[in-house]
Amino acid sequence: MAQQTVTKDDFESMLLDSFVDNDAAEGTVVRGKVVAIEKDLAIIDVGLKTEGRVPLKEFGQAFRDGQIVIGSEVEVYVDRVENAMGEAVLSREKARREESWVKLEEKYNANERVEGTIFNQVKGGFTVDLEGAVAFLPRSQVDIRPIRDIAPLMNVPQPFQILKMDKRRGNIVVSRRAILEESRAEQRSEIVQQLEEGQVVDGVVKNITDYGAFVDLGGIDGLLHVTDIAWRRVNHPSEVLTIGETIKVQIVRINHESHRISLGMKQLQADPWEGIEAKYPIGAKFSGRVTNITDYGAFVELEPGIEGLIHVSEMSWTKKNVHPGKIVSTSQEVDVVVLEVDPDKRRISLGLKQTLQNPWEAFAEKNPIGSTIEGEVKNKTEFGLFIGLEGDVDGMVHLSDLDWQKSGEVALDDYNRGDMVSAKVLDVDVEKERISLGIKQLAADDLADNTASASGEQGGLRKNAVVTTEVIEVNEGGIEVRIADSEVTAFIRRADLSRDRNDQRPERFSKGEKVDARVTQYDRKTGRIQLSIKALEIAEEREAVANFGSSDSGASLGDILGAALKGRDDK
Numbered sequence: 001m002a003q004q005t006v007t008k009d010d011f012e013s014m015l016l017d018s019f020v021d022n023d024a025a026e027g028t029v030v031r032g033k034v035v036a037i038e039k040d041l042a043i044i045d046v047g048l049k050t051e052g053r054v055p056l057k058e059f060g061q062a063f064r065d066g067q068i069v070i071g072s073e074v075e076v077y078v079d080r081v082e083n084a085m086g087e088a089v090l091s092r093e094k095a096r097r098e099e100s101w102v103k104l105e106e107k108y109n110a111n112e113r114v115e116g117t118i119f120n121q122v123k124g125g126f127t128v129d130l131e132g133a134v135a136f137l138p139r140s141q142v143d144i145r146p147i148r149d150i151a152p153l154m155n156v157p158q159p160f161q162i163l164k165m166d167k168r169r170g171n172i173v174v175s176r177r178a179i180l181e182e183s184r185a186e187q188r189s190e191i192v193q194q195l196e197e198g199q200v201v202d203g204v205v206k207n208i209t210d211y212g213a214f215v216d217l218g219g220i221d222g223l224l225h226v227t228d229i230a231w232r233r234v235n236h237p238s239e240v241l242t243i244g245e246t247i248k249v250q251i252v253r254i255n256h257e258s259h260r261i262s263l264g265m266k267q268l269q270a271d272p273w274e275g276i277e278a279k280y281p282i283g284a285k286f287s288g289r290v291t292n293i294t295d296y297g298a299f300v301e302l303e304p305g306i307e308g309l310i311h312v313s314e315m316s317w318t319k320k321n322v323h324p325g326k327i328v329s330t331s332q333e334v335d336v337v338v339l340e341v342d343p344d345k346r347r348i349s350l351g352l353k354q355t356l357q358n359p360w361e362a363f364a365e366k367n368p369i370g371s372t373i374e375g376e377v378k379n380k381t382e383f384g385l386f387i388g389l390e391g392d393v394d395g396m397v398h399l400s401d402l403d404w405q406k407s408g409e410v411a412l413d414d415y416n417r418g419d420m421v422s423a424k425v426l427d428v429d430v431e432k433e434r435i436s437l438g439i440k441q442l443a444a445d446d447l448a449d450n451t452a453s454a455s456g457e458q459g460g461l462r463k464n465a466v467v468t469t470e471v472i473e474v475n476e477g478g479i480e481v482r483i484a485d486s487e488v489t490a491f492i493r494r495a496d497l498s499r500d501r502n503d504q505r506p507e508r509f510s511k512g513e514k515v516d517a518r519v520t521q522y523d524r525k526t527g528r529i530q531l532s533i534k535a536l537e538i539a540e541e542r543e544a545v546a547n548f549g550s551s552d553s554g555a556s557l558g559d560i561l562g563a564a565l566k567g568r569d570d571k
Contacts, residue, residue: 231305400491
């Protein structure tokens, strides 16, 4: 047989191929054979023209079971093909980890559970052995509820769910809680299927919050909202329930998708709102207890489960813009009047002030128009005085009703807050809650004498009479005038200055100017006079149309009025 000659080029090629093979082997898992066992090391041939040593303990249970012997084939990880001693650096642990990563990635992508063992505690959680790969179990993912003692779970094989994997960083995050929630959801689904809305069941109060209580129905919790505990107002569930107590509840509503169950206790009792209109007729008076006070009113319990609202506007006749808490207090017993009942909205409107007589009605009964009263000046404003009266009500003296001879603004300076004054009652408007008073009307007898000549008849003014006046004061609200040939003053309001809205401007008048006006009201008893230029213009127009023809005749309204005015001047 001829001897094959190996050339230099062949040798270099073979050497190069061996380097390529060696480089390709590094960082991979290869199959090798145990060729020897020395003390606690296994000598493994992986076909790389060199052998490597692997500690027997890295084979774990297989070594302890005596499965690692000479001739056994094993998979190892090639860390480096050759070290300083010319041996391959091999690792069984890294091989197992590589194998585990491949399997775990497959299960992670398929959203499958994995088996693992919690073996150590670290910051923020625990480490889990997943068949060679080490994963992190956050403390929040151990159980559905926080666990104080995790010892019973240590070193026990159990299922986990992989939440995240990062091979480059070697990170795996797992959850035990996800497995428990999934199992719990299955159990809840089975239990929910057995329940029906309207069903009455027994449950145990598991937890109490501000808004209600969670009740265990035997594997699934239902929420008993605070408004469904009783027909009456319950401020906090702990007033009625205690943790661990067994109660009878009705299933009000079931959400089969979210497995949420709403419960009720009051539904097992008779509804007190049935026939409510007959029990609480409008206008009837009842007693109740104040249960709650808000900015807009106070709630009053008429009977268990029946509450009505006293709106802030119905609390007092005279105290306006006052917080309800300054009129009533919680738990106070009060008398109320039913104002409105709405059974559909389950609302009852109550009145507190209606249990007392309207103070304006009481004042009017005791002080008829024309009577004289006495009171304290409570306030001075640009348009008059406010006088404090009996019954905690106020009466107003307008500027024009202060003095016959002085203008209102001048007369106002004669009064100060706290002064006691006498006045005559001019008018009481119960609906608008207004009382009109006059101080100058106390001199009504003088008024009759002073206005006799002005009215053209003995005994004073009369309604609809036309008088000539002199402007003595102009302000935003109108003009103050003095009736000619007398000391009698009156106030003509802005709205009575002209028929034409554009001419209802007080500033178009000046002090000392003479103007005619018509008497629209004269009460000899109270001495109250009201004048109107507007009323005079309307009356003159009617008279002109009646005496000089109508606009249908072809004459313009201006022609008619001109003729009327000429005729009036000729008289």
